[in-house]
Structure formats: C-alpha cells, structure tokens
Amino acid sequence: MLNSFDILETIKMIEDEHLDIRTITMGISLLDCISGDIQAVSDKIYDKITRRAEHLVRTGEEIEAELGIPIINKRISVTPIALIGAATDADSYVPLAQALDRAAQTCGVNFVGGFSALVQKGFAKGDEILIRSIPEALASTELVCSSVNVASTKAGINLDAVRMMGEVIRETAERTADRQCIGAGKLVVFANAVEDNPFMAGAFHGVGEADCVLNVGVSGPGVVHSAIRRAGDCSINEVADIIKKTAFKITRMGQLVGSIASERLGVPFGIVDLSLAPTPAVGDSVARILEEVGLECCGTHGTTAILAMLNDAVKKGGVMASAAVGGLSGAFIPVSEDEGMIHAVHAGSLHLDKLEAMTAVCSVGLDMIAIPGDTPADTISAIIADEAAIGVVNSKTTAVRIIPAIGKQVGEELEFGGLLGSAPVMDVHPFSASRFISRGGRIPAPMHSLKN
C-alpha cells in the first residue's frame, strides 16, 4: 500500500491548499462547418459543438467524483472564427458568436473560446470583419471569449491591428459598461499566440490541430506556496527544487485526469498546460508565492527575478510528468484573479510598469488589469505594442487583457465576482503615443526570427 504520508499530503493539497484541475478544454475544429451562407454556418457550428462536447461536462463531473479532485472548469475552444466566416458574404460575424454561445449553453460549459483572428502579418477577408464584430459579439453573448493575434516573432508586429484593437477594447468595455465592462475581460490581444492553450479567454483551436482534442490546464499556487513556507530559510536553489517537485506532482495529476477523460470521451489527449493559475481565494495566489520567497510586497524590487525562477522551475518540474506539455505553461499573473496582486496594488507596491517587466519572464502578459475609463484608445494600443514587442523579441507568448473601467478612475474598482475577482483601477502614463500608433504598417520581425 502507499505511504501514509503521501496519501495525507495529497488530501491536504486538495482540502487546504486549493489543488485542482483548473480546466479540461475540448478543442473542436470548425473547418468542416464552412459554407457560403452565414445561417448554414451557424447551424453547422451549433450541431458540431453540441455533438462533440455532448458528454464533456458529465464526464468531467464523473472523474471529479471518482478521483476526488475538483475540476473547476469545463470549456470548449474552436477554430478561429475569422477563418470560418470568410467564405460567407456577411459583414458581421455576430450570428456566429451567438451560435457559439447557444452551443456552450446547451453543453453546460462555462466558456467557449475562438471568436478569434490571426493577423500578425496582415488581414485576410474575414479578419477585419471579425475584429469589427467583437464589441457587439461580446456584448450580446454570455460565454463567448475572443482573441486576436497581432504579432509574432516570425512576422513582427502588425501596427494597424494594434491600432484597431485599442479601439475595439474601448468599445467592448463601453458596450458592457452596465456589467462592470466585462466584455473587455473576455478579450485577449496576443503576440505569439499558441494553438493548444486550454485557458480562457485566449483559447482557440489551431488549424494544425486534430479534428477534436482534449487539453488540460492544471493549477496549484496554494500548494507551491505551502511547500515553500514549510521549507523555511533555505537557499534559493533549494526553493527552485521544491517548486520543481511540487510542479511534478501537480502535473502528474493533470496527466492522469486528461488521459482518463480522453479515453472516456473517445477524443485524443492533446497537452497538459503546466500553469500556476491563481484564484481570488486566500491561499491561492501567485503574488503570495513571490512574497513567501522573500518580498515584503509583490511588485517591489526583486519581483521579476523571483518570478523568472518560479516560471522556470514550474516548467522543469512539470515537463517530466506529462507525455505532452503545451499551451502557455508557466506562472499567470492576472491582477483581478489573484488576492495577493490586488493587495499589492492597494498597498501601492505594484504598478503597470512593473507588471510589464514581469511579463518578460512569465508565461502570459498584462492580464485582468483595469485602467481608467477615460484612457484613450491610442494609449491602449501603445500598451499592446509594448507588450507585443516583449513577446516578439523574446520569442514567447505575451498578451494584453486590460479593461477600461468606463466612468471610473484610479482608486475605484471593477467587481466581477467568482473566479474573475475584482480589479482595482490602475494608473497609466498620461503622455500620448498617438503619433506612433497612427503611423500604421508593420514593425519588422527581429533578426533572430531568421533561423532557417
């Protein structure tokens, strides 16, 4: 029989330290739903999703009960809708977003991702139509998430798309101003987007993927935090080692859940995303891990170095535990979804500029950050351009999910509730970048993109 200590350790992780499977996400290709008629496309999308994902939620709940491990979210990602809508002569893809929403409601999942376009090098026919449809699509649906990839290490940064996305984010927030501007919380702007990400709001099912796959996102900031706390005053390389061992255990659990789920659903297992995804619950925070390592408050000097170590150790520990690692895999640093980050903003320790630096060494980007409601679209675009530059030059994924808090200023908050938490409005630079953004065109790919 197993060692009693190991058994009790697992139960403690789940009971007291918020260990869970954050998401099982079914990726579904919609390429076979393409048609010239938008109504026909909508019907095909609804039929395919509800057929493929019919048992997703029930199977997830069964596994949850048997293994005794919570599976928090069951979700769906689909082929970028710009590709699917392009064959129609429609001038808006809102009906397709509504078909996705209906399908998600029928399946009982809590989000569907893929109202997306990939425009890092330029706009194809459906791309601009999709981007212009985003504000209405997100305002008129509940469960649809949207993402736009505006840059890549290979292609550079599409500044025209960056400019458009500044406007789209503002408009999306304005249209959902009566709901805490939540539309903008379901919209991500990427550089180097990955095709197998199971986490929302940025999940979509890449065109290189199989017809249907199952990807798993694990979590576990609370477990890592507790392990470091128990270790006491050890050296930083011992801390890294503790994180690796903990990440290994967490990932093994993700691998197990993914393989059982894929077998029961008859769908190939894609990847495990080894991410430390925080929640607003006390004891489930990435910021508190950084503080446990030795910071008075997250955001102070030293934050970037510790985050770099954490992100690297999570990958090293997880990679041996899974047959296929993918997605974003690293530490997430959303503000509204992390109790410690929110505290650090209130304490005056964490600012947008420091968060930008942190995104250079972790797995995503500026995430779930509220900014003043009167921030001009050009300034939002400039924030996106900076973030994309970090991703492009460092050959990594970066993203921007910021929420203009319409009618609010620094000192106020947006309250989303649930896993999305609450976002204190953070200050942005008052000086304009308008002339830069209005130049348009494309920032060329960096020298090191030429690897062939």
Next chain:
Amino acid sequence: MRAILTVAGKDRTGVIARISNTLSQHSVNILDVRQNVMGGDLFAMIMLVELDGCDISFPALTAQLEADGVELGMKVHLMHEDIFNAMHRI
C-alpha cells in the same frame, strides 16, 4: 477498481465498526488498513478497498461514507487509488 479511504478526527469509539459496516453492506472488500492515534486523541485511519463488487455507484458510496463521517464527527475521503500512484510514484 481500488480506492483509498481516509478517516481523520477526534478519537472515539465505534469508528472502524461504523465505516466497516457501511463498506460491508455494499460488498466493498477491505484489502489493507492502517490506523494511528496521534497525540493522545487524534485518530487517523487509511484503508485500501476493492470496489469491483460494490453494489452502488462511487459517488453514492462516497456520500454514505461522508454521512457516516458527519455523524462520527470525522472527516472522511474516498478517492481512486490512481491519483496517489500518479502523484507519488514515478
């Protein structure tokens, strides 16, 4: 299918009897059992059980055992053995 059952809480009489009775009512075979009383009054028991002959579903059995736990004032967990093997064995 094998599962690990853990029972923990303040020591009292009749814990093993109550839990074993529920297991036996549903034809669950106990393969191994370990029990400790720590620090005078903290009771901790770990059982390895075989569920192949069990006459009710896994969630239903879990619910009954948890209800026993509530009456005993103990925390009861029933989890598939695979989760422990996955996390602690390479």
